[in-house]
Amino acid sequence: MIKKHIYIAALGLAALAAGCSEERFDASGEGSLSLSASLKGDMELVSRADDQALAESCRILISNEKGLVRRYIGLGQVPASIDLVTGRYVAEGMAGDSVSASWDKRWFKGREEFDIKAGETTPVKLECAIANVAASVNYSEGLEEVLTDFTMTIGHDRGSLIFEGREERTGYFMMPSTSKDLTYTLKGTQINGEPFELEGTIEDARPATEYQLNVTYTKQTTELGGLVFSIKIDRTEKVVTDEIMLVAAPAITGYGFDIAGTVTGEPGGIGRQTVYITSATKISSVLLKSDVLKEAPVLGGDDCSLLAMSEVGVEALNALGINFVNNYNEENNSTIFQLNFEDTLLDNLEQGDYTFAITATDDQNHTSSATLSISVTDAPVITLDPLPEDITNTTAIVRGVVAKDGPEKLGFYFWPEGSAEKTYVEGTVIPSRYAANTEFFAEVTGLKGNTTYEYVTAADDFVSTVVCRFTTLNDQLPNSGFEEWSDHSDGSEMPSSDPNVIFWDSGNHGSRTMSKNITTKETSIKHSGNSAICLKSQFVGVGTLGKFAAGNVFAGKYLKTDGTDGVLGWGRPWTFSPKMVKLWAKYEPKAAVNKKGAGDRLPVGEMDKGIIYVALTTDATSSYEGTEWSCVVKTKTSELFNKNGDNVIAYGEYVFETATEGDEDGNGMVQIEIPIEYYKPGVKPTYIIFVCSASMYGDYFQGGDGSLLYIDDIELVY
Numbered sequence: 001m002i003k004k005h006i007y008i009a010a011l012g013l014a015a016l017a018a019g020c021s022e023e024r025f026d027a028s029g030e031g032s033l034s035l036s037a038s039l040k041g042d043m044e045l046v047s048r049a050d051d052q053a054l055a056e057s058c059r060i061l062i063s064n065e066k067g068l069v070r071r072y073i074g075l076g077q078v079p080a081s082i083d084l085v086t087g088r089y090v091a092e093g094m095a096g097d098s099v100s101a102s103w104d105k106r107w108f109k110g111r112e113e114f115d116i117k118a119g120e121t122t123p124v125k126l127e128c129a130i131a132n133v134a135a136s137v138n139y140s141e142g143l144e145e146v147l148t149d150f151t152m153t154i155g156h157d158r159g160s161l162i163f164e165g166r167e168e169r170t171g172y173f174m175m176p177s178t179s180k181d182l183t184y185t186l187k188g189t190q191i192n193g194e195p196f197e198l199e200g201t202i203e204d205a206r207p208a209t210e211y212q213l214n215v216t217y218t219k220q221t222t223e224l225g226g227l228v229f230s231i232k233i234d235r236t237e238k239v240v241t242d243e244i245m246l247v248a249a250p251a252i253t254g255y256g257f258d259i260a261g262t263v264t265g266e267p268g269g270i271g272r273q274t275v276y277i278t279s280a281t282k283i284s285s286v287l288l289k290s291d292v293l294k295e296a297p298v299l300g301g302d303d304c305s306l307l308a309m310s311e312v313g314v315e316a317l318n319a320l321g322i323n324f325v326n327n328y329n330e331e332n333n334s335t336i337f338q339l340n341f342e343d344t345l346l347d348n349l350e351q352g353d354y355t356f357a358i359t360a361t362d363d364q365n366h367t368s369s370a371t372l373s374i375s376v377t378d379a380p381v382i383t384l385d386p387l388p389e390d391i392t393n394t395t396a397i398v399r400g401v402v403a404k405d406g407p408e409k410l411g412f413y414f415w416p417e418g419s420a421e422k423t424y425v426e427g428t429v430i431p432s433r434y435a436a437n438t439e440f441f442a443e444v445t446g447l448k449g450n451t452t453y454e455y456v457t458a459a460d461d462f463v464s465t466v467v468c469r470f471t472t473l474n475d476q477l478p479n480s481g482f483e484e485w486s487d488h489s490d491g492s493e494m495p496s497s498d499p500n501v502i503f504w505d506s507g508n509h510g511s512r513t514m515s516k517n518i519t520t521k522e523t524s525i526k527h528s529g530n531s532a533i534c535l536k537s538q539f540v541g542v543g544t545l546g547k548f549a550a551g552n553v554f555a556g557k558y559l560k561t562d563g564t565d566g567v568l569g570w571g572r573p574w575t576f577s578p579k580m581v582k583l584w585a586k587y588e589p590k591a592a593v594n595k596k597g598a599g600d601r602l603p604v605g606e607m608d609k610g611i612i613y614v615a616l617t618t619d620a621t622s623s624y625e626g627t628e629w630s631c632v633v634k635t636k637t638s639e640l641f642n643k644n645g646d647n648v649i650a651y652g653e654y655v656f657e658t659a660t661e662g663d664e665d666g667n668g669m670v671q672i673e674i675p676i677e678y679y680k681p682g683v684k685p686t687y688i689i690f691v692c693s694a695s696m697y698g699d700y701f702q703g704g705d706g707s708l709l710y711i712d713d714i715e716l717v718y
Helices: 046-055 293-294 311-320 508-514
Strands: 008-010 031-043 059-066 066-075 082-087 087-096 107-116 119-129 133-139 149-157 158-163 171-173 182-190 195-202 209-219 225-239 240-244 251-254 263-267 273-279 283-289 303-305 324-331 336-343 352-362 369-376 382-384 397-402 409-418 423-426 437-445 452-459 469-471 519-522 532-536 538-542 543-550 552-562 565-570 580-588 610-617 622-624 625-628 631-634 648-658 670-675 688-693 708-717
Touching: 066 082, 082 087, 087 119, 133 149, 133 182, 149 171, 149 209, 149 565, 171 182, 182 209, 209 336, 251 369, 263 311, 263 382, 273 283, 273 352, 273 369, 283 324, 283 336, 293 311, 293 352, 311 324, 336 352, 336 452, 382 452, 397 409, 397 469, 409 437, 423 437, 508 538, 508 552, 508 565, 532 552, 532 688, 552 625, 565 622, 565 625, 580 610, 610 670, 622 631, 648 670, 688 708
Parallel strands: 008 240, 031 119, 133 209, 263 369
Antiparallel strands: 008 031, 031 082, 059 066, 059 087, 087 107, 107 119, 133 171, 149 158, 149 182, 182 195, 209 225, 251 273, 273 336, 283 303, 283 352, 324 336, 352 369, 382 397, 397 437, 409 423, 409 452, 452 469, 519 532, 532 708, 538 543, 552 565, 552 688, 565 631, 580 670, 580 708, 610 648, 610 688, 622 625
């Protein structure tokens, strides 16, 4: 039986244009969508985090005849209003976990078609219903007198659940495309010790429906004795009885300006500014904090709660030049809160910087904060902080704002922190007019990764004294000098400070089954720092029992030992595009020996060869036991990396044909350069594969017993 049903909803807002004087749409061919999404199903929520998790996992897809046009992950990411060109659309919603069989994972799906008309806001309600088939079991009283150790297995060819004893939980199933039927099997032991089994089928099992298997029995009175079992199936459609609201936190936006930026101007030239707070439910509190509020002593300090103010407080706030309108729509349970900062306040501010911190809380206890920043200045331009999304490893977009009309030339000076040498770059204005409160920007290129830079704005002969800073992204591989080491619980040496948080891994986890580490920390042969990494190829085993193992290190994870073979996950997330790899190495090869694994790729007696290669890929195309990788290597079945694979966009390698000659300081390390060739120029990578091996044919268990490859200070060059 269904014990509780909960309705979960997340509401969007209509366009703000309804309360504004300016026309929202720029072209007659555009309209907007106001989307509300809901999840319906039988939920017994353990905590408030349960409904938030569903809201955050919800995916909203909007498509037209040409394909996908909008995609949002999480209800909180769905804008209050979505601008779309006129035409026919389909909104689809998905939330939860699509699992073949589970006690607690449920999946919701919904679909709604709609039309967008020019100049109009179209409200659409997208209802996502539970898509699972549910099943439960109920046994008649006294069953234990005739059947013990009983279980009921329910499922299909993709998954099943075992109801042990009088299991009261409901099971949830996603039906595969290959079958629409649920099968069940009742097993147990009869009093006489004989096994009992009864099978059956629930044909054409329907989503959003629970099937309860009621198990009853009757005793036979014939001299043969025995039992007659029957299973009656009751079908119940899901019914919604309760409601829980899922809403995104209130949104705080500036009208005609970016609330994350700064409103600038000369004394007397700031003008009226309005901030909107929109919420998919009722707003319970709006807090305002600013030193400006101290000018009205009756407010009692630098902050006030707008919705809790007395009439005297509201009048004092209005007299100061701040007022608000709280528009709560009870019918659709939504709010548009308008907070006005009048020109009588802002145009009378003296030169300086001012902030008005705003914190809004709704009746679901979701909170958002934003700050209205005002800069009153005689300077023609002001330096602004860069946006985090505008900073890469080699480039950044620097920003400024025109504080007053008049400048003819706008630009920036930038330099590495601590450097006296400055570089000038001309600024670009959007829109293309030199007017107050107009932002301008420039893209600076050729930067070095993981480096802090400083910059200032310039206008004609004026150079700002306000310095802003940014740090470029780290575009080098973690622990690229192999200075960090730790020990894994299985005894493996790990090139990481934490054996459970790794970028690099090796075949040590396999060789440790024979108490050997083929990859180790090296402190005597190194290029810089305290250590390098040593890869030693060797036969791992006793007598003829064992295999040849190549000393190796790779970006990824050793997943499993399969007999005497390894399963490796290769590739780490990566979005940069290096042109070359530089590193320091020393190689000491040995001749291939007549051990298990010797073969035609490296005949016995020939000198071993080492290899280093790097590949950039676009997707995680391989999976293993629930983990995703750019490539899964299985030496047992010779499933190896293919440098010409469909997801490989760039590749470079270096083969050590002979021993290295050594460098001037006598430790034998030389610098190696590996150019990277891009097969698909312009395609951005998502993963990097990096492999070093003391034996080039180690994947085939061939190489020299004792071949050594030392690696230090890997550098990606851009």
